[in-house]
Amino acid sequence: MKTALPILLTVLLFLSACGQSGTKEKAGTGDRQPGSNTTGIVKPERAGKVVARVNGVPIYEEELNGRPVDSLVTDEILYQEGLSEGLEKKYQDKILQYQMSLVTREVKEKILSGMPPEKEITEQELLDYYNSAKDINYTNLRVEEINFTDRKLGDQILKMAQEGKDFNDIVKALPDAGSEIKVNELGYDRKLNAYFEVKEVGAISNIVSKKDGTYSVLKIEELHVIPFESARSTIMFIVESLKKAAAYNQYAQKIAKEKNYNIEIVKQ
Incomplete structure (x- = not known):
């Protein structure tokens, strides 16, 4: 039916x-x-x-x-x-x-049908989007963490990590911390990209507060950047969608202004 x-x-x-x-x-x-x-x-x-x-x-x-x-x-x-x-x-x-x-x-559909023919999206536009989103969307990082429960250890652990010490050596250098400090392999997780200001092997994050109440310092172990050509078709779709979204928004704002719509954004 x-x-x-x-x-x-x-x-x-x-x-x-x-x-x-x-x-x-x-x-x-x-x-x-x-x-x-x-x-x-x-x-x-x-x-x-x-x-x-x-x-x-x-x-x-x-x-x-x-x-x-x-x-x-x-x-x-x-x-x-x-x-x-x-x-x-x-x-x-x-x-x-x-x-x-x-x-x-x-x-x-009515908005799109009434629009003048779009100029063909250029290769430069695709490259510009790729470069602007590369660190977040097109870079995969394999990340290791040193996890600890005592925030007071954070500055010391971070300093040793920034000096280039291996995470396992840091654990050995803090024997009094016992089981409260450990090293974990987090694998590839693009959500972790945001914790690194610099995306390169060996880069160290700042101290991260975790949902379970513990803390971590992260390190990039391996980095893989998705090439532009491999992502080109996806980027084309995204750029086209962004252009359409801009047209919809422009039309909606025009209607709201002409008809005096009352719009209120409720703060969360």
């Missing part, structure tokens, strides 16, 4: 906006028959061949999509039963989100 889903979602959204009185006004229409149907379903007649009705609710030939009529009748019966149990209330937010995505997508 994939073809029918957008229709059913739209109908359900319409129902959610209608009051009880609106439902009663529809009760006498040909789309809803009195009797066992207590769900208040309203599905307006439209152009198209009706192949079945369930409590007056039409099922159209175009909704079959290769499925037998009995299958859609079964789905409609179960759907109406779900409505009678009030299950549609669980999906109101999703329906609104679905409607918003459809409406927004159509407006975006």
Whole structure:
């Protein structure tokens, strides 16, 4: 019933906006028959061949999509039963989100169709983006940490690390710390890139406070930069998306100004 889903979602959204009185006004229409149907379903007649009705609710030939009529009748019966149990209330937010995505997508398509032909994205634009994002998005670091629980040890550990001492030698140099200081291999994790001001083998981070209440000093053990050519197609997609996003934002700001929209950003 994939073809029918957008229709059913739209109908359900319409129902959610209608009051009880609106439902009663529809009760006498040909789309809803009195009797066992207590769900208040309203599905307006439209152009198209009706192949079945369930409590007056039409099922159209175009909704079959290769499925037998009995299958859609079964789905409609179960759907109406779900409505009678009030299950549609669980999906109101999703329906609104679905409607918003459809409406927004159509407006975006209108914006793009009304834009002058875009100049072809140049190789320099792609390179500029690559260079600006290389350290964060296109550089993989293999990282080692020396982890400790006593913050007072931090400055001493950091100083020895910056002097080039091996992390395991630092542990040996602090025998009194015992099991509270240890070396761990963190492997490749791009999220750790942000802790390094310089991206090169042997680079040392500042002291990092961890979520578990411990502390670490990090060191780059190995570095791999993804070449521009390997990332080119991805970068092309990103740059195109950024240009579209800029056009959407410009259009939205123009509308907001012309129609005096009140916009409030709630601080978290």
